[in-house]
Amino acid sequence: MDFKSNETIYSQITEYLKKQIFCGCFASGARLPAIRDLAVLCRVNPNTIVRVYAQLTEEKLIYTDSTNGKFVTSDGAFILQKKREYLKQKAEAFAKEVREAGLDGKEAVRMLGEIFGGQEEKERT
Amino acid sequence: MDFKSNETIYSQITEYLKKQIFCGCFASGARLPAIRDLAVLCRVNPNTIVRVYAQLTEEKLIYTDSTNGKFVTSDGAFILQKKREYLKQKAEAFAKEVREAGLDGKEAVRMLGEIFGGQEEKERT
Amino acid sequence: MDFKSNETIYSQITEYLKKQIFCGCFASGARLPAIRDLAVLCRVNPNTIVRVYAQLTEEKLIYTDSTNGKFVTSDGAFILQKKREYLKQKAEAFAKEVREAGLDGKEAVRMLGEIFGGQEEKERT
């Protein structure tokens, strides 16, 4: 994992883990890497990971089982809801950019369709 | 203009101006606010605006007419090209988020369609 | 290091460092002086050095390893290429001066040969 220099490292790692949870790479109920392990993996100070886990805990996506470590919440429906919110927010941010730059929605949707490799077209058939 | 705390002020202003140029609010050839004026407007130090304008100058979106001020480049085609690039990049970033969070493109496109208020559907008819 | 008054300080320092990199005084991969250290050394404000390093970073001659400091790019071939470009550009600027002042190239080359202390002649033998 490489980091952008214009964003804080912990927020980049937080985003990364969030997406890992959403996509199921860290499944509901799964045990997360130990702080030290993840710190080594990310070549980052353990304090940074502490902060990452704190944030995810606050969002209730993970919880601490005191002696056993950190786990992804077992409430699958909650994760799904969070996932929807997350993507809705990303989509709205993108839509905002599009509008502010004076492009119309139609073209933006087409652009996105292209990026997804013509999936949209296939669908219509 | 309010600033987010997790992004640098100068990059937020840069983005803002870029979009103003793309959407035509600052038209090709138009004069931009004087450094000191924009600084007052944004309640920011003039040096911050210097940096913003330097960045836009480097991207060739604006240029300096020695003591007369800063102007949007008069090459309209160039601006259009930059606008396309900008939006392509935003669309790709969004698509990347979508994929990483394990959503399929189809759903992302639909989500975006909804946000744009059904413009897409109307059009097909 | 003394500064000429007709050129900006930051560009003089940038040029200086560039040549230090080209000649190998700062070798590929080597760590550069810390911003504050170089500022003290040059008796200049740290912000000026920030600007110098920013410029060299943009040219990809150096890079930042987050909190560890600044380093000369490890791509030696790239440096060599940049060095060639740099000298080509200087040579062309000199040639332009020569032509504009109405001297012919032949004489300019001879003049330069003299300055280099007859190395050229020795070599042919």
Added chain:
Amino acid sequence: MDFKSNETIYSQITEYLKKQIFCGCFASGARLPAIRDLAVLCRVNPNTIVRVYAQLTEEKLIYTDSTNGKFVTSDGAFILQKKREYLKQKAEAFAKEVREAGLDGKEAVRMLGEIFGGQEEKERT
């Protein structure tokens, strides 16, 4: 005439005129453009031209014939000497760059020969 933004305008115009004198475009004894005319031509404030002419006067390349205007010095030998000095200085500056960037003189001379379109080779034959 376009101006670089990193050098003062008056010094750019001074250099320009100097070379015009050296190459004979403004011949020994010739009348120079009136301050106002040159100011208009260069799209520059007349004060800037005043400064330019002052500098050339100081270098004795031009003189003022009180009521009639400014003239290139009629001492042709003096101009020749100045020209040599000027080019010597440029050549030495170039040589200094070359050395500082760690290139050897041989290669610099060859590079220059190339730029002058193989004139050097012709000479040997």
Added chain:
DNA sequence: GTGGTCTAGACCACA
């Protein structure tokens, strides 16, 4: 200790 951002404000060139 490392780099990055930002402020407040001086001083310069040019018009």
Added chain:
DNA sequence: GTGGTCTAGACCACA
């Protein structure tokens, strides 16, 4: 009044 450079120094993130 326009932009550009520079200083002195604060404050932040990360290690």
